[in-house]
Amino acid sequence: MNFPVAKEFLHNYLHKIDDRPIFDIEQPDYHYLKKLLTWTVKDSNINLCAATQTEMRLKIQIDFLNPSLFRFRATPASEVPAHPTEMVLKTNWPGATVRQKNNGESVEFETEQLILYVQKNPWSLQILDKNRKVLFDDYAYGTHREPFYVFPVGVRKQGDAIGFFQSGVLDPGEQMYGFGEKFGPLSKRHRKMLSWNSDATQTATDRSYKNIPFFLSSKGYGIFVNSTHRIHYEMGNPSFVSFSFEVEEELLDYYWFYGPRFKAIIKDYTRLTGRPEIPPLWSLGLWMSRAEYKSGKQVEEVAVRLRQEKIPADVLHLDPSWMRQGKVCDFVWNETDFPKPKEMLHKLHEQHFKVSLWEQPYVSRRSEVFAELDRKGFFLKKADGKTYLIPTFNHEYSGIIDFTNPAARKWYREKHLTLLKLGAGVFKTDMAEAVPEDARAADGRDGKALHNIYSLLYNQTVYEVSKAFSADHALVWGRSGYAGSQRYPVGWSGDPHSTWQDMACVLRAGLSASLSGIAFWSHDIGGFQGPAPSPELYIRWAQWGLLSSHSRCHGTNPREPWVFGEKAVEIFRKFDELRYALHPYLYSLAREASETGWPVVRPLVLEFQDVPAIYVWEQEYLLGRDLLIVPVFNPEGNVTYYLPPGNWLNFWTKEKIGGNQIIQESVPLDKIPIFIRDNAIIP
Structure with missing residues (x-):
């Protein structure tokens, strides 16, 4: 690959990582919610009108899909858009009965499982379980942390561009999981991340081929951000006591799940976004x-x-x-x-x-079929209507098939x-x-919306x-x-x-x-x-x-x-x-x-969610519920692993061993530690 093509490949095709802060003291054009103005409740739906500290009006619609799952949408527009996406399959849900209680300075919206507690002025939102344990707090206190503010929920403006942010309190010991196929630590606490798919070219950085805007909190809730645009995450970084995410879109749209078991959350998330069929x-x-x-x-x-x-x-x-x-x-x-x-x-x-x-979904311009596809408009376009050509790994300029x-x-x-x-x-x-950000698709989307x-x-x-x-x-x-x-x-x-x-x-x-x-x-x-x-x-x-x-x-x-x-x-x-x-x-x-929707390969935290510090055991896994697999990651054959609570059977020796213990051993080249959960039926 010659240098000009290589440079274009690196800067355009691979995409540079954008690690700008969500709250930048040098870019202070933030509009965060300050007070609740009005609200109405009808069946499973809550409609709010709130004002920011700059008097910008935001319309908020909260729709309960069931008693432990709701959708949150916020917009500066006069109407909250329906905003369908290809990610969401299930749209018919049973809903929930929502009861409201006006406390004067606050208002509560309650279902069988959750309580949404909204303080009117200054604005703050808390989500409580039915026993009034706080699950989520949008960190309104962050407005006091001058000059390193963390704002609860609102709009960031930069020129003509608008993005939405949402923050929350990060409790001591709280861990965050998910976000897609990330090659770093299993718990994402203290991580800054970007949801923007990339040809990572390797597996040792924060770049990821599969960025998925869904994450789980060890407090028993999950959030799915219903956006295809670039999303920034700050999960206890730079602020150690809060997390934030920002969507580069003129709408904030997310689903909030309560488990509290991770399996229940994943079950609901995949009910919403789809599950695989049994592969051949x-x-x-x-x-x-x-x-x-x-x-x-x-x-x-x-x-x-x-x-x-x-x-x-x-x-x-x-x-x-x-x-x-x-x-x-x-x-x-x-x-x-x-x-x-x-x-x-x-x-x-x-x-x-x-x-x-x-x-790959790119066709080289050297192929005989390229001219025909170009003439029929089967490739993504530039703003001027010409086919968008990108340099690919095999040194060829290629058109990108337009699947819209x-x-x-x-x-x-x-x-x-x-x-x-x-x-x-x-x-x-x-x-x-x-897909480049400035590409244009047949259905009218630009690359910012289509890329992910x-x-x-x-x-x-x-x-x-x-x-x-x-x-x-x-x-x-x-x-x-x-x-x-x-x-x-x-x-x-x-x-x-x-x-x-x-x-x-x-x-x-x-x-x-x-x-x-x-x-x-x-x-x-x-x-x-x-x-x-x-x-x-x-x-x-x-x-x-x-x-x-x-x-x-x-x-x-x-x-x-x-x-x-x-x-x-x-x-x-x-x-x-x-x-x-x-x-x-x-x-x-x-x-x-x-x-x-439960995975075949599972971290220990999925099956043993309540074990303290279970998230640190990220070099072993469960194959399904009943097989514990401990890979070896060094040439000496040394392993240190955690055997979870319960009784386990050593696959090789058939010895029964009590769990909830840390084991260190050296294993020969022809074996790795494998354990079967007691009373499991394994062929």
């Missing part, structure tokens, strides 16, 4: 891949070797080389290196392999349908984080055509995502380097994603990039990678176990066989996920 059984098998197999002959050799080595596997994946070099992604086979693709796919099918094909255009979606579906009829089994939906949600539209398009072709193909292997993306499994964690440290970051990302509503999640066993992993690192990654919801070996150099020696083959085979033996258990978890 074959997808629970091993996926073998490389970036990349260069020919059909090479793929067929790997297929034969897998069977010879008696390594169970169900899927072989082809990265971009299956298409012609320089002309991706037009879905035209590279028949020079993959001659007679139909015959190849049929041959692999007879060996009981599905074939996965890579794609029904005709473009139809063309895209037809390309996939052709491949499915040829014998393709599934598609790896890569990329989709590159684009990945949802992309994966939805591919998933739906695959499912329409056959229920046995209802799957994608997607990298980017947003709220609602859990409807279209599977998500994988992107491009980690092959290091011990990155491996730990990847697990944290999976646990963070699981608390963000993502039920099915995977990662590249062995890491994706950098020098080839050592045999020890490859084995340790495979051991827990084969005990994830889905399992795929992938990287820029070979990831087949025989590359790492006979010992690696032996250990890999043992854990792969264990995975296949666990298929009934995994399938039961898949069914549970489809019915509840």
Whole structure:
């Protein structure tokens, strides 16, 4: 890549992180709520009119969907907009009976589960449970913290741009979880974050492929911000006693959930934004891949070797080389290196392999089909109406498929349908984080509104055509995502380097994603990039990678176990066989996920929410409710882990061990600590 293109790629395609403060003492144009003026209650709905300290009027509508869930919308407009988004599926809710009580200086709105306590002047909002325990306080006290103010709820103006902010008290010991697939600490207290999807290019920074505007508080509530725009979060940073988020949109729209159990909140959140269907059984098998197999002959050799080595596997994946070099992604086979693709796919099918094909939602201008798509208006545009070209990873300027255009979606579906009829089994939906802010879509949206949600539209398009072709193909292997993306499994964690440290970051990302509503999640066993992993690192990654919801070996150099020696083959085979033996258990978890939204891979805090400081145990996880998995993140085999309360059975020795204890041990290369919950039924 030459330097000018590389510079444009880095600044436009990858997107710089914007870490400006929400409350900037050098930009003081803030309008925060100061007093409640009027209110009305009708059925499940509360309508408020309030004034800021500058006398700006804000209309607020609070709609109770059920007694423990409400939607909060605030706007400076004369009417509160309906504001439908692609993220929200369920709109018919039972509602709740709301009783009001005017106390003179305050007013209360009460359901069976919650009390909204509003102080009139000065404004403050508290949310209490039915026993009057404070769950949420919008931190009106922050207006006294001169000059480092934290304002409760209101509008930030900067030139013609308007954004909305919301703050809350952060209690001592309170932890925050979720926000999408984040590679840092599981608890997001003391973190500043940005919801703005990015080609993270690695897995060791705050950049994320899957930013999901949903988070959980250890106090037993959750918030889903119903916006596709950029969102800033300050969760106890810079203020240690409060949290804030700001939406770069002229409307504040969020849903507030009360559990108090996290499982109950996730159940309601996925009832609102959708749940996955049970993925095909074959997808629970091993996926073998490389970036990349260069020919059909090479793929067929790997297929034969897998069977010879008696390594169970169900899927072989082809990265971009299956298409012609320089002309991706037009879905035209590279028949020079993959001659007679139909015959190849049929041959692999007879060996009981599905074939996965890579794609990205960008079409190179060097492809013959580009001019036709350009003429038909199937790409995102610039303000002047010309097609928006972006530089992509393969050094090509490309157009971005406009999934808001029904005709473009139809063309895209037809390309996939052709491949499915040829014998393709599934598609790896890569990329989709590159929509520029100043792009224009067919439905009138600009890039600021489309950027985050684009990945949802992309994966939805591919998933739906695959499912329409056959229920046995209802799957994608997607990298980017947003709220609602859990409807279209599977998500994988992107491009980690092959290091011990990155491996730990990847697990944290999976646990963070699981608390963000993502039920099915995977990662590249062995890491994706950098020098080839050592045999020890490859084995340790495979051991827990084969005990994830889905399992795929992938990287820029070979990831087949025989590359790492006979010992690696032996250990890999043992854990792969264990995975296949666990298929009934995994399938039961898949069914549970489809019915509840609960993830297959779970942090300890999801099942043991009341254990003090449980959030620190982020290098171990539960596979479903009943299997505790402890990966090894160092070449010495040393592990320190927490065995949760209850009795557990050591998987290897069958010894029964009492929980609620910290264990330190060194484990041989062919094992990792695995425990079964007492009285569990595991095949």
